[in-house]
Amino acid sequence: MTDAAPDGQYDAWLDAIEDGEAYYIECENGHGWLPPRRVCPDCGSRELTEEQMPESGEVLTHSTITVPTPQFEDDAPYVTAIADFGPVSVTGLVRGIDPDDVTIGTVVGLHVGERATTGDRAVVFEPR
Amino acid sequence: MTDPRIAGAGVTKFGKHPERTGRDLFAEAGLEALDDAGVAPDDVDALYYGNFMGELAEHQGHQGPLMAEAIGLDAPATRFEAACASAGAAVREAVKSLRNGESDVIVVGGAERMTNIGTAAATDALAIAADDLYEIRAGMTFPGAYALMARSYFDQYGGSHEDLAHIAVKNHEHALVNEHAQIQKAITVEDALEAPTIASPLGLYDSCPITDGAAAAVLTSEEYAEDHGLDAPIAVTGTGQGGDNLALQDRPHLAQTPAADKAAEEAYADAGIGPDDVDFAEVHDCFTIAEVLAIESLGFYDHGEGIHAATNGETDRHGELPINLSGGLKAKGHPVGATGVAQLATAAWVLDGSHPRADAVPDGTVGVTHNAGGTVASTTVHVLEVRE
Numbered sequence: 001m002t003d004a005a006p007d008g009q010y011d012a013w014l015d016a017i018e019d020g021e022a023y024y025i026e027c028e029n030g031h032g033w034l035p036p037r038r039v040c041p042d043c044g045s046r047e048l049t050e051e052q053m054p055e056s057g058e059v060l061t062h063s064t065i066t067v068p069t070p071q072f073e074d075d076a077p078y079v080t081a082i083a084d085f086g087p088v089s090v091t092g093l094v095r096g097i098d099p100d101d102v103t104i105g106t107v108v109g110l111h112v113g114e115r116a117t118t119g120d121r122a123v124v125f126e127p128r
Numbered sequence: 129m130t131d132p133r134i135a136g137a138g139v140t141k142f143g144k145h146p147e148r149t150g151r152d153l154f155a156e157a158g159l160e161a162l163d164d165a166g167v168a169p170d171d172v173d174a175l176y177y178g179n180f181m182g183e184l185a186e187h188q189g190h191q192g193p194l195m196a197e198a199i200g201l202d203a204p205a206t207r208f209e210a211a212c213a214s215a216g217a218a219v220r221e222a223v224k225s226l227r228n229g230e231s232d233v234i235v236v237g238g239a240e241r242m243t244n245i246g247t248a249a250a251t252d253a254l255a256i257a258a259d260d261l262y263e264i265r266a267g268m269t270f271p272g273a274y275a276l277m278a279r280s281y282f283d284q285y286g287g288s289h290e291d292l293a294h295i296a297v298k299n300h301e302h303a304l305v306n307e308h309a310q311i312q313k314a315i316t317v318e319d320a321l322e323a324p325t326i327a328s329p330l331g332l333y334d335s336c337p338i339t340d341g342a343a344a345a346v347l348t349s350e351e352y353a354e355d356h357g358l359d360a361p362i363a364v365t366g367t368g369q370g371g372d373n374l375a376l377q378d379r380p381h382l383a384q385t386p387a388a389d390k391a392a393e394e395a396y397a398d399a400g401i402g403p404d405d406v407d408f409a410e411v412h413d414c415f416t417i418a419e420v421l422a423i424e425s426l427g428f429y430d431h432g433e434g435i436h437a438a439t440n441g442e443t444d445r446h447g448e449l450p451i452n453l454s455g456g457l458k459a460k461g462h463p464v465g466a467t468g469v470a471q472l473a474t475a476a477w478v479l480d481g482s483h484p485r486a487d488a489v490p491d492g493t494v495g496v497t498h499n500a501g502g503t504v505a506s507t508t509v510h511v512l513e514v515r516e
Contacts (some may be wrong), residue, residue, distance in 0.1 A: 061279045063275035063328050
């Protein structure tokens with residue numbers, strides 16, 4: 001069995017988070033995105049640079065998922081959230097906190113964890 | 129410019145038909161539509177067909193020609209895929225082709241087979257309408273995505289799960305007399321609030337079921353309908369489509385659906401009407417919160433004001449603006465690729481008086497359909513009006 005090919009800039013982005021060097025993509029007009037991007041969907045700029053991700057973000061919204069896809073069967077129930085990191089927002093799994101204690105505004109850091117079901121990497125938020 | 133006429137429509141019973149193939153489901157709806165229209169198959173210029181998960185559910189791509197064959201058409205056939213708005217996109221392209229004179233008769237339709245693969249696989253298949261890298265890998269499911277929007281809505285505008293429960297109760301009540309509906313069972317607000325949670329804050333009764341089914345309609349140019357003496361008084365007078373970032377995380381607002389705002393504005397301008405002219409609407413309530421977002425985007429309510437509409441009785445069949453007289457996706461069911469055309473058929477039947485809930489708007493002349501794909505990254509809106 002051969003390993004699946006990495007998903008290019010997405011896996012490189014996860015590598016960077018693991019190395020403590022998380023970044024986002026910014027266009028010349030200050031619009032932030034996550035990789036891979038070749039053009040800013042907001043303004044059409046193709047002048048994109050990698051910028052350092054803020055160290056913490058705030059939960060914008062969250063849900064405890066009890067009916068998962070098969071790829072998350074052993075993870076359920078789990079919390080999925082969107083967190084605002086300033087220039088970009090990120091979707092991730094919230095860990096290290098009781099699901100009932102997650103609220104809008106919870107301050108989190110950005111990490112990479114493993115999915116219990118498949119062992120694949122996933123974006124994880126933990127309270128800071 | 130011609131306003132295409134709806135010459136006929138056909139919809140299967142929506143529900144669990146795990147043993148029925150997609151081609152069989154579509155054949156039933158398509159042949160019913162052709163028979164209803166009284167149009168010769170040789171006159172059909174094209175089939176525009178919506179389907180979303182055929183590769184995953186039936187290991188079947190390239191469904192356009194397969195479905196043309198299934199209803200006896202020797203015509204070019206193209207599949208449209210815009211997640212849950214696939215059939216709405218097919219309708220829009222049909223309207224354009226009929227208006228620009230390229231075609232005189234087009235069959236539009238869609239089908240989805242979903243229950244044969246079970247709940248877990250269907251949940252997985254539906255999820256791929258989201259961003260795989262940034263949403264699905266973070267555990268996003270479709271109920272989960274709408275739950276994120278619902279929680280954001282409550283935070284920004286107020287409202288409660290109980291308000292959402294009133295939407296479910298309303299749509300279940302509307303479906304009681306709809307023989308096409310998957311769920312013909314009345315529920316109470318308590319039933320909805322006590323149902324198991326799927327993705328907090330949404331529970332089982334906030335979610336549409338997993339559904340097999342098909343829908344089809346025969347659209348013709350005005351000239352063709354007149355020349356052939358068709359009984360086709362309902363016209364599609366407005367069409368609009370909007371788009372948005374695929375991933376929720378990339379949108380500036382998590383409790384609004386600007387793709388639907390754009391689609392509605394375009395469709396209203398196309399028809400030369402405004403939201404105040406609309407007598408009823410069929411909207412994409414895949415989850416209860418989706419109905420709230422839809423009626424706000426359609427301009428019936430300001431943003432943040434639609435949450436109490438069902439609670440106040442404004443959108444039920446006795447209210448000022450009935451929403452989802454069919455029972456909506458919530459109770460009628462949501463065979464993804466068929467939904468946009470099923471909405472079109474419902475609206476036409478309400479306007480011509482043949483729908484069992486048509487008495488809600490006895491003098492209605494304008495109906496609107498709203499068909500959303502994914503977390504509303506794609507939306508089509510169509511305006512239907514009575515023409516004599």
